[in-house]
Amino acid sequence: MNDERRPTNEGPKAAARNRAALVAAAREIYAESGLDAPLSAIARRAGVGQGVLYRHFPDRAAVATAVLDENVGQIEQAAQARGTDIAQVLGVLTWHQTESAAFIALLHADGAADRCRVPAYAAALSGRVERALRKHLPEGHRLAGERDDLMIAVAMVSGAVTGPTREQRERRALAAWRLLGVEVGPVRPFEELEELEELEE
Amino acid sequence: MNDERRPTNEGPKAAARNRAALVAAAREIYAESGLDAPLSAIARRAGVGQGVLYRHFPDRAAVATAVLDENVGQIEQAAQARGTDIAQVLGVLTWHQTESAAFIALLHADGAADRCRVPAYAAALSGRVERALRKHLPEGHRLAGERDDLMIAVAMVSGAVTGPTREQRERRALAAWRLLGVEVGPVRPFEELEELEELEE
Amino acid sequence: MNDERRPTNEGPKAAARNRAALVAAAREIYAESGLDAPLSAIARRAGVGQGVLYRHFPDRAAVATAVLDENVGQIEQAAQARGTDIAQVLGVLTWHQTESAAFIALLHADGAADRCRVPAYAAALSGRVERALRKHLPEGHRLAGERDDLMIAVAMVSGAVTGPTREQRERRALAAWRLLGVEVGPVRPFEELEELEELEE
Amino acid sequence: MNDERRPTNEGPKAAARNRAALVAAAREIYAESGLDAPLSAIARRAGVGQGVLYRHFPDRAAVATAVLDENVGQIEQAAQARGTDIAQVLGVLTWHQTESAAFIALLHADGAADRCRVPAYAAALSGRVERALRKHLPEGHRLAGERDDLMIAVAMVSGAVTGPTREQRERRALAAWRLLGVEVGPVRPFEELEELEELEE
DNA sequence: AATGAATGAGGATTCATTCAT
DNA sequence: GATGAATGAATCCTCATTCAT
Numbered sequence: 001m002n003d004e005r006r007p008t009n010e011g012p013k014a015a016a017r018n019r020a021a022l023v024a025a026a027r028e029i030y031a032e033s034g035l036d037a038p039l040s041a042i043a044r045r046a047g048v049g050q051g052v053l054y055r056h057f058p059d060r061a062a063v064a065t066a067v068l069d070e071n072v073g074q075i076e077q078a079a080q081a082r083g084t085d086i087a088q089v090l091g092v093l094t095w096h097q098t099e100s101a102a103f104i105a106l107l108h109a110d111g112a113a114d115r116c117r118v119p120a121y122a123a124a125l126s127g128r129v130e131r132a133l134r135k136h137l138p139e140g141h142r143l144a145g146e147r148d149d150l151m152i153a154v155a156m157v158s159g160a161v162t163g164p165t166r167e168q169r170e171r172r173a174l175a176a177w178r179l180l181g182v183e184v185g186p187v188r189p190f191e192e193l194e195e196l197e198e199l200e201e
Numbered sequence: 202m203n204d205e206r207r208p209t210n211e212g213p214k215a216a217a218r219n220r221a222a223l224v225a226a227a228r229e230i231y232a233e234s235g236l237d238a239p240l241s242a243i244a245r246r247a248g249v250g251q252g253v254l255y256r257h258f259p260d261r262a263a264v265a266t267a268v269l270d271e272n273v274g275q276i277e278q279a280a281q282a283r284g285t286d287i288a289q290v291l292g293v294l295t296w297h298q299t300e301s302a303a304f305i306a307l308l309h310a311d312g313a314a315d316r317c318r319v320p321a322y323a324a325a326l327s328g329r330v331e332r333a334l335r336k337h338l339p340e341g342h343r344l345a346g347e348r349d350d351l352m353i354a355v356a357m358v359s360g361a362v363t364g365p366t367r368e369q370r371e372r373r374a375l376a377a378w379r380l381l382g383v384e385v386g387p388v389r390p391f392e393e394l395e396e397l398e399e400l401e402e
Numbered sequence: 403m404n405d406e407r408r409p410t411n412e413g414p415k416a417a418a419r420n421r422a423a424l425v426a427a428a429r430e431i432y433a434e435s436g437l438d439a440p441l442s443a444i445a446r447r448a449g450v451g452q453g454v455l456y457r458h459f460p461d462r463a464a465v466a467t468a469v470l471d472e473n474v475g476q477i478e479q480a481a482q483a484r485g486t487d488i489a490q491v492l493g494v495l496t497w498h499q500t501e502s503a504a505f506i507a508l509l510h511a512d513g514a515a516d517r518c519r520v521p522a523y524a525a526a527l528s529g530r531v532e533r534a535l536r537k538h539l540p541e542g543h544r545l546a547g548e549r550d551d552l553m554i555a556v557a558m559v560s561g562a563v564t565g566p567t568r569e570q571r572e573r574r575a576l577a578a579w580r581l582l583g584v585e586v587g588p589v590r591p592f593e594e595l596e597e598l599e600e601l602e603e
Numbered sequence: 604m605n606d607e608r609r610p611t612n613e614g615p616k617a618a619a620r621n622r623a624a625l626v627a628a629a630r631e632i633y634a635e636s637g638l639d640a641p642l643s644a645i646a647r648r649a650g651v652g653q654g655v656l657y658r659h660f661p662d663r664a665a666v667a668t669a670v671l672d673e674n675v676g677q678i679e680q681a682a683q684a685r686g687t688d689i690a691q692v693l694g695v696l697t698w699h700q701t702e703s704a705a706f707i708a709l710l711h712a713d714g715a716a717d718r719c720r721v722p723a724y725a726a727a728l729s730g731r732v733e734r735a736l737r738k739h740l741p742e743g744h745r746l747a748g749e750r751d752d753l754m755i756a757v758a759m760v761s762g763a764v765t766g767p768t769r770e771q772r773e774r775r776a777l778a779a780w781r782l783l784g785v786e787v788g789p790v791r792p793f794e795e796l797e798e799l800e801e802l803e804e
Numbered sequence: 805a806a807t808g809a810a811t812g813a814g815g816a817t818t819c820a821t822t823c824a825t
Numbered sequence: 826g827a828t829g830a831a832t833g834a835a836t837c838c839t840c841a842t843t844c845a846t
Contacts, residue, residue, distance in 0.1 A: 038819060
């Protein structure tokens with residue numbers, strides 16, 4: 001009846017796959033072109049039509065949030081893992097800072113307004129990061145004093161993390177923590193951290 | 202092409218005034234909307250046609266440079282004034298950080314990246330800030346150790362300076378310097394600093 | 403951004419129709435205003451938004467090429483048809499010269515210059531015309547002597563084809579061929595030529 | 604009283620000099636960028652303000668006319684010189700065709716309408732060229748037959764004159780005249796022609 | 805008479821968003 | 826559910842033209 005090639009409709013299972021592809025594509029595009037990259041570029045990279053993007057995300061902010069949500073989730077996981085201490089969690093945090101320009105923008109933006117166009121959501125996500133860190137903050141820690149010191153320090157490190165290569169960004173992040181007098185564990189994604197611990201057992 | 206009444210052409214004398222109006226407008230617009238704000242908004246705010254903007258500044262970068270150049274100039278002036286010490290110069294620097302979103306972006310960008318599209322000229326301006334500061338950096342100062350520590354610290358404070366009101370931004374800036382263990386003088390523009398000194402004489 | 407009623411979106415089926423409408427509109431606009439006519443005029447004439455034009459054609463050159471390609475194609479068809487001789491093919495060529503200002507510009511530009519901003523692709527299209535003609539050029543033909551004579555003659559006729567009405571342009575074209583001592587068949591589009599031949603059978 | 608540097612006002616004598624500079628500049632700019640070049644570029648090349656251009660020429664067409672008027676004038680001079688024959692005058696004409704893109708456009712445009720945006724004036728100038736040539740056209744000359752043959756031939760040669768270098772354009776022009784079976788004298792500006800004749804005396 | 809700044813319309817181009825299929 | 830075409834608003838930039846000085 002319809003001899004035109006209809007694009008394969010793989011049914012609802014594809015929906016989840018598409019969403020994941022969009023988030024992954026957005027992460028890449030953000031890394032390459034910044035948070036202002038055209039949405040069409042994200043859809044193209046994900047290999048889907050633009051309509052699919054709008055089905056999953058009502059607007060530009062929702063896409064960014066979805067990407068950052070993954071980062072924040074990893075930090076929370078790191079914080080919940082048995083036996084981690086604050087230095088290790090900061091290491092995971094720092095890894096995300098060196099890895100994702102968007103994540104940096106998030107932490108900059110903090111309560112900061114639309115300066116960088118990452119609105120409301122930012123506060124929520126930023127709050128989750130704060131809770132994850134504070135859970136591990138020991139009594140006499142350098143950042144345990146004044147109410148805001150913890151997130152101010154995180155924002156400061158975010159400010160320092162610039163440079164074209166990941167190596168350079170990591171070097172500057174570590175220099176920043178050193179200047180703050182805060183000890184940081186190894187800079188790695190949570191998965192690796194987990195794997196290492198499993199090996200130790 | 203336009204038979205209607207032309208708005209007043211005030212002749213060439215207006216040129217200097219227009220240029221100043223454009224820089225002032227750009228400063229405001231940048232503060233409100235960031236460095237990516239449309240150039241047309243700047244022209245409108247300045248009360249001139251778009252062509253005037255292009256006459257005075259060949260491209261977007263030239264506008265930004267003109268705005269930031271004023272900030273950097275004030276810091277340099279502060280550094281050259283008799284009797285200023287590093288704390289006072291940092292105070293002037295901090296004032297500009299709390300005042301101008303664009304200036305923050307400049308210092309973030311440091312020698313860094315096109316992440317925020319603040320290109321080449323940023324390096325030059327940032328270098329001038331560094332020289333102004335380093336001139337006053339005493340031997341044993343907290344930031345006099347490692348080669349990059351000085352500008353990393355500046356970038357860190359820039360990262361911390363967020364928030365909708367100047368007061369909040371200043372509070373966060375001071376908290377950041379405190380976390381760095383660096384003493385900062387009064388947070389004010391250079392003009393005020395100068396006036397105070399004159400009074401003392 | 404637009405809460406108003408959107409004009410009918412006829413869906414993807416319209417794509418081919420729109421492309422054809424754009425080419426037809428471009429042909430008209432070129433005839434009226436030359437190859438430098440604003441692209442927006444073409445889009446308006448075609449009854450589509452400007453974005454559609456850019457979807458189908460990446461740049462101004464692509465539009466011109468699409469238009470001229472049709473002209474060249476007809477000449478090639480005429481050259482490939484059974485039983486045509488050089489005079490008949492020149493007749494078809496001449497018909498396009500009298501019909502389309504853009505086509506004239508193409509042949510003027512020949513391998514030539516950016517004088518009239520008809521760049522690279524012009525050479526390719528012009529080359530196809532030359533091959534189509536040379537295929538039928540008999541040994542002793544007036545234009546079979548010097549290497550470039552053929553296309554120089556074509557350019558010369560193009561130069562002569564001026565005037566506000568097609569009739570006038572045709573008269574001048576025929577005068578030009580006569581001055582060159584070259585015999586030309588009936589000045590008609592290829593379709594008509596074909597129909598005539600079918601009748602003869 | 605007026606300590607501003609006023610641009611030297613050299614009085615009315617400068618007016619004629621300015622006009623000449625504008626025409627010369629226009630000729631250069633036209634050669635480089637075509638007839639559509641911005642008027643501001645012409646004023647800049649001439650070293651005068653844009654207002655001066657408008658003082659001397661009411662619009663774009665007037666500038667072009669002034670430039671072409673010089674070309675036509677030289678051809679008329681050549682035609683009026685003692686002892687010149689049609690071949691020599693055609694040589695001068697051809698020199699201008701190979702030299703000036705604008706001049707070619709003029710002759711193309713002939714009675715031809717706004718295709719190339721050289722309007723009314725064109726007819727007048729073209730008419731002067733025709734009269735200059737016809738004055739020397741001997742009875743049995745190749746182009747003396749049909750009423751329009753003369754100017755059609757000129758337009759044809761103009762059509763052939765393409766190419767990036769003057770040498771190439773001259774070669775093609777001569778090929779065109781050869782195809783027309785018309786003899787052409789040496790291709791040079793009138794001044795040189797004159798000098799040569801003086802030497803012969 | 806000359807200067808050159810200002811105006812503002814116009815053209816190119818890009819994207820967010822909608823929607824027929 | 827997916828596709829990807831269409832829309833059109835917004836932005837950038839360029840110039841023709843006017844006019845105070």
